Amino acid sequence: MKGVVIWDWNGTLLDDTISAVDALNIMLEKRSLKSVSLEFYKSRFRFPAREFYKEIGITVPDSEWDDLAKEYHDTYAKMRSSLAVDARVALEIVASAGIRQTIASAMRQDLLDAGVSRFGICSYFADVRGSDNLDGAGKVATVRTLVESEIRAAGGEAVKFLMIGDSIHDKEVADALGLECVLCACGGHSAERLSAVSETVLTLTAAATRAVSLLQ
Numbered sequence: 001m002k003g004v005v006i007w008d009w010n011g012t013l014l015d016d017t018i019s020a021v022d023a024l025n026i027m028l029e030k031r032s033l034k035s036v037s038l039e040f041y042k043s044r045f046r047f048p049a050r051e052f053y054k055e056i057g058i059t060v061p062d063s064e065w066d067d068l069a070k071e072y073h074d075t076y077a078k079m080r081s082s083l084a085v086d087a088r089v090a091l092e093i094v095a096s097a098g099i100r101q102t103i104a105s106a107m108r109q110d111l112l113d114a115g116v117s118r119f120g121i122c123s124y125f126a127d128v129r130g131s132d133n134l135d136g137a138g139k140v141a142t143v144r145t146l147v148e149s150e151i152r153a154a155g156g157e158a159v160k161f162l163m164i165g166d167s168i169h170d171k172e173v174a175d176a177l178g179l180e181c182v183l184c185a186c187g188g189h190s191a192e193r194l195s196a197v198s199e200t201v202l203t204l205t206a207a208a209t210r211a212v213s214l215l216q
Contacts, residue, residue: 001158003215004126004150005094005208006143006179008165009105009112011187012204013087013121017041019079020188024056026075033057042190047106047169049136069134073111083119084186090204091124097212102127104146104163106139126150140173147177162215164207171198180214182207 011017018038025035036056045052050065060068084090094101101124105112112130116122129146131139143163151159162180163170166187171194174181183200184207185191194200201207 001160002150002154003097003099004159004161005099005101005211005215006146006161006163007101007103007125008163008167008170009103009107009115011166011189012164012184013084013091013103014081014115015084015187016076016079016081017187019076019081020045022079023072023076027058027072028056031058039190042188043193045167045188047136047138047167066134069136073108073134083121084204086204088121090208091121093205093208094212095124097216099212099215100126100150102129102146102150104129104139104143106131106136106142108132108134126153138169138173140176143173143179144177147179160215162211164204164211166194168193168197182210182214 007013021036021038021041028035033056044055053059058068091101103112103116103125107130109130109132112128116128127146127149129142131142147161162182163174164182164184166184167189171181171183181198183194183198184204185194185200185202186204191200191202201210
């Protein structure tokens, strides 16, 4: 049986939660709205992102949502983000076990490709799948197409999938598609929120080690 790890990008391999909060606070200040703390973000951010925006006071008609999403991404792009401190070690743990690695993200494909390429880690991944929009609605469809592609590539051999992510949405996606999931409190959601829905680890290296044990 083949094993495939599906990594989340933002908040998991990419350490960008503070950047996301900073970008949101610039947008809030522009609208004379109250800023949000990192702790508040980790306790409340969710997918679809539009629901969170409404909670913090940013509301627009459906016809203007795409413009708002673009405003966020343009603002976020000016922030400094880095690869998670233990990302390379975690990727090596999975690679050394002979397990295929992929990425599935709600980020638009071109932005995702640029981010992965920027950190020189493309060689770890058999596939990198993003979305075709900036909507932030979620990634069930993205993960489903990735899984279907991996199954075809296996040529009839059984495949076991496992997702690693930093949000409740990652668990929701895994459950919807019948996949294993390891949650890591390294990004956008607090450990308390994550542990309420699934076993949770605190580092990417722990997530990678757990993934290998579940897939071998």
